[in-house]
Amino acid sequence: MSVMSLLACLCPTLMAAEPLPSMAVVFEQPAQDWETQGLPIGNGAMGAVIAGGVERDLIQFNEKTLWTGGPGAQGYDFGWPQKPRAEALAQARKIITGQGSLAPEAAARLLGQKITAYGDYQTFGELQLAFEKNDSDVRSYQRVLSLDNAQVDVTYTQGGVHYKREYLASYPDGVIAIKLSADKPGKISLRATLGVPDNRSINTRIESGRLIATGKLHSNGLQYETQIQFLNQGGELSAVGDNALRIAKADSLIILLNAGTDYAQHYPHYRGQHPHKKLQQAMDTARAKSFAQIQADHRADYQALFTRVNLNIGQRSSTEPTAALLKKYKTGDAQLDRTLEATYFQFGRYLLIASSRAGSLPANLQGVWNNSVTPPWNADYHVNINLQMNYWLAETTNLPELMEPYFDFVDSLVEPGTIAAKKVTGVNSGWTLFLNTNIWGFTGVIEWPTAFWQPEAAAWLAQHYYEHYLFSGDEQFLRERAYPLMRSATDFWLAFLIKDPRDGKLIVSPSFSPEQGNFTNGAAMSQQIVFDLLRNTHEAAVRLGDKKSAQKIYSTLAQLDSGIRIGSWGQLQEWKEDVDDPKNDHRHISHLFALHPGRQIDAHKQPQLLQAARTTLNARGDGGTGWSQAWKVNMWARALDGTRAHKVLGEQLQRSTLSNLWDNHPPFQIDGNFGAAAGIAEMLVQSHNGELHLLPALPDAWPSGSVTGLRARGGITLDLKWHNHALTEATISSTSKQFLQLRIAQPLTKFLLKDATKGKTLELKREGNTGSFIAQGGSSYRLISSDAGSEKPF
Numbered sequence: 001m002s003v004m005s006l007l008a009c010l011c012p013t014l015m016a017a018e019p020l021p022s023m024a025v026v027f028e029q030p031a032q033d034w035e036t037q038g039l040p041i042g043n044g045a046m047g048a049v050i051a052g053g054v055e056r057d058l059i060q061f062n063e064k065t066l067w068t069g070g071p072g073a074q075g076y077d078f079g080w081p082q083k084p085r086a087e088a089l090a091q092a093r094k095i096i097t098g099q100g101s102l103a104p105e106a107a108a109r110l111l112g113q114k115i116t117a118y119g120d121y122q123t124f125g126e127l128q129l130a131f132e133k134n135d136s137d138v139r140s141y142q143r144v145l146s147l148d149n150a151q152v153d154v155t156y157t158q159g160g161v162h163y164k165r166e167y168l169a170s171y172p173d174g175v176i177a178i179k180l181s182a183d184k185p186g187k188i189s190l191r192a193t194l195g196v197p198d199n200r201s202i203n204t205r206i207e208s209g210r211l212i213a214t215g216k217l218h219s220n221g222l223q224y225e226t227q228i229q230f231l232n233q234g235g236e237l238s239a240v241g242d243n244a245l246r247i248a249k250a251d252s253l254i255i256l257l258n259a260g261t262d263y264a265q266h267y268p269h270y271r272g273q274h275p276h277k278k279l280q281q282a283m284d285t286a287r288a289k290s291f292a293q294i295q296a297d298h299r300a301d302y303q304a305l306f307t308r309v310n311l312n313i314g315q316r317s318s319t320e321p322t323a324a325l326l327k328k329y330k331t332g333d334a335q336l337d338r339t340l341e342a343t344y345f346q347f348g349r350y351l352l353i354a355s356s357r358a359g360s361l362p363a364n365l366q367g368v369w370n371n372s373v374t375p376p377w378n379a380d381y382h383v384n385i386n387l388q389m390n391y392w393l394a395e396t397t398n399l400p401e402l403m404e405p406y407f408d409f410v411d412s413l414v415e416p417g418t419i420a421a422k423k424v425t426g427v428n429s430g431w432t433l434f435l436n437t438n439i440w441g442f443t444g445v446i447e448w449p450t451a452f453w454q455p456e457a458a459a460w461l462a463q464h465y466y467e468h469y470l471f472s473g474d475e476q477f478l479r480e481r482a483y484p485l486m487r488s489a490t491d492f493w494l495a496f497l498i499k500d501p502r503d504g505k506l507i508v509s510p511s512f513s514p515e516q517g518n519f520t521n522g523a524a525m526s527q528q529i530v531f532d533l534l535r536n537t538h539e540a541a542v543r544l545g546d547k548k549s550a551q552k553i554y555s556t557l558a559q560l561d562s563g564i565r566i567g568s569w570g571q572l573q574e575w576k577e578d579v580d581d582p583k584n585d586h587r588h589i590s591h592l593f594a595l596h597p598g599r600q601i602d603a604h605k606q607p608q609l610l611q612a613a614r615t616t617l618n619a620r621g622d623g624g625t626g627w628s629q630a631w632k633v634n635m636w637a638r639a640l641d642g643t644r645a646h647k648v649l650g651e652q653l654q655r656s657t658l659s660n661l662w663d664n665h666p667p668f669q670i671d672g673n674f675g676a677a678a679g680i681a682e683m684l685v686q687s688h689n690g691e692l693h694l695l696p697a698l699p700d701a702w703p704s705g706s707v708t709g710l711r712a713r714g715g716i717t718l719d720l721k722w723h724n725h726a727l728t729e730a731t732i733s734s735t736s737k738q739f740l741q742l743r744i745a746q747p748l749t750k751f752l753l754k755d756a757t758k759g760k761t762l763e764l765k766r767e768g769n770t771g772s773f774i775a776q777g778g779s780s781y782r783l784i785s786s787d788a789g790s791e792k793p794f
């Protein structure tokens with residue numbers, strides 16, 4: 001054997017693994033388990049989870065509108081009672097006011113309602129690829145989700161051939177695109193079939209290498225269609241019956257996959273066009289492009305969003321499998337811990353880009369990924385924390401256009417929510433909903449005693465509208481979209497609040513602090529959420545010149561119980577009565593809404609309230625399920641304790657994170673991913689109380705680092721650098737002319753403010769750790785520490 005041929009035959013086994021992208025989720029095996037090891041891709045409307053098996057690959061896929069239940073399913077009633085519940089409500093109020101409380105079971109009997117045809121988010125199906133048998137050993141196997149490119153790559157060598165599979169979900173082309181290739185010709189041979197659950201009818205046909213499957217869900221008659229196009233380069237492609245294809249000895253194979261339904265986001269029928277035309281068009285357009293072109297367009301689209309924020313907390317590039325990084329976390333190499341944390345942050349942003357793009361539904365409890373026909377909690381939209389948490393990161397981590405599906409969805413809830421207000425509570429103005437909703441306008445109640453009553457849900461959902469305005473300064477959005485919705489949510493409360501006979505304050509009744517204790521009057525989180533809505537709506541009314549509304553809301557606000565009380569052991573009370581148990585470690589901590597995501601508690605101006613919030617956080621402990629820990633990361637950041645926020649983040653990584661980095665409630669629930677990414681941003685910048693606070697909660701574990709592209713309220717974008725636990729430089733860009741009040745941890749006397757383009761030193765009014773200046777619209781400013789370079793500030 002010549003040296004050359006010896007080398008050639010050793011080559012594949014010696015071949016180094018593909019160089020890793022800088023941010024990645026890495027496995028060295030195919031996924032044995034969808035939930036813990038699958039790698040997710042998505043384009044907002046569609047998602048897929050990549051298993052990457054060598055002999056048998058499974059591409060489980062979803063499209064957000066495939067739901068059972070709703071109109072068309074027998075007995076669907078939107079969760080509304082047959083007879084308006086005004087009387088039952090009056091009775092519940094009477095009992096609570098007379099006896100002080102009402103047990104959840106009794107409350108559910110009075111106000112709850114058996115759920116009918118609520119429905120479940122469905123798996124769309126599974127593309128199964130069975131490869132030709134090959135007994136040679138598999139070497140250098142890798143399955144990598146690149147966060148830089150939004151693509152999964154599976155690579156390995158077998159029998160002297162190097163194989164590569166690329167999987168991406170393109171938003172511009174509206175398809176999932178897969179390419180299978182090998183470094184030798186004629187090596188791709190497989191049989192492809194489509195697997196679908198048996199809760200639907202199915203008709204399949206194959207036309208020019210395209211498998212088309214159509215049918216209806218048995219539950220509600222929802223029509224669906226899937227199209228899967230196979231394009232082989234070299235070799236042969238043939239149909240096997242009308243639902244499978246055989247590809248023999250191809251050099252490479254491209255697969256394009258698309259799916260849709262006749263769902264439309266309109267009350268009351270929620271039906272529109274059959275999806276065929278739209279799918280056909282998208283597939284024909286994508287088919288005419290090369291894979292390289294689809295890939296380039298996908299990358300350009302994705303990277304335009306993803307690269308806006310860079311976080312450097314001292315991580316280094318690593319080829320270690322993510323599961324190993326998780327396992328080793330906090331036991332060895334601190335730099336690798338930073339790698340995991342930085343990757344986890346960017347993974348949250350990746351997941352939102354993959355599961356929330358304009359033109360489809362918002363990210364549900366599992367984003368867009370679900371492999372079941374009966375997923376946990378129906379993979380729906382819980383609105384007592386979960387949907388809201390999904391979107392906390394959108395504004396701060398510079399992905400505001402990903403709010404669009406959320407706004408479309410919440411807008412669509414107003415019409416059924418107005419009927420819900422009437423039928424469930426007897427209120428004839430405004431809208432609301434309760435604990436949970438589906439894609440069918442469910443705005444009524446369920447009967448689960450400890451989780452059915454959350455009339456504050458609409459008020460909480462409305463917060464994101466006002467925040468979107470605060471972050472962007474987009475007054476047209478405020479006037480045309482946010483204000484009408486907020487105003488209508490407020491109208492509900494103006495009618496629903498009652499006077500507390502104990503002190504004459506306006507309160508929510510019945511009120512239920514999730515998901516424990518008794519029904520009472522005026523629990524803290526009810527009051528705080530309503531306060532937040534009324535305050536925001538009042539501000540908006542003033543800004544838009546709606547004086548009449550402003551006055552009305554102001555007088556209600558003046559009488560509203562604020563929901564903020566310091567109790568006997570120094571805690572922020574969960575209920576109006578001082579009954580908190582210091583040993584209660586329940587995962588819900590909604591009575592600190594005022595700290596986050598609300599802004600009633602100002603850590604600088606109200607040190608006593610801050611202390612009370614900390615006492616409550618300490619008592620609740622750092623445990624909880626995934627989303628609960630993520631919320632605590634945000635809360636500790638708002639409590640200005642970065643090291644504690646970081647500790648909770650670490651516990652979330654250790655206890656509530658699966659090998660593929662998905663958050664584990666358990667089971668997999670995506671809110672914890674989004675919430676933790678938001679929490680990291682909250683550690684670096686805060687702007688909720690009229691100040692631009694730079695590095696408000698920097699943890700000890702991140703002594704030096706930098707971040708670019710974070711957003712703050714007021715149309716501000718920020719780049720920050722820090723060294724030895726202290727800010728060294730900030731670049732502040734402002735879209736509009738405004739007064740800016742800065743706060744940092746060090747005295748500002750050490751800093752110079754410069755015009756970023758002209759380099760001219762500008763006046764900064766300094767007072768201790770704060771400083772102020774007038775920013776011009778469309779300008780950037782550099783705040784430079786004298787410790788950072790040679791420049792002397794004075």
Ligand code: FUC
Nearest residue numbers: 377382386451515625665
């Ligand atoms: C809320 C939480 C649960 C779960 C569910 C989807 O009700 O209390 O923990 O996250 O939503």
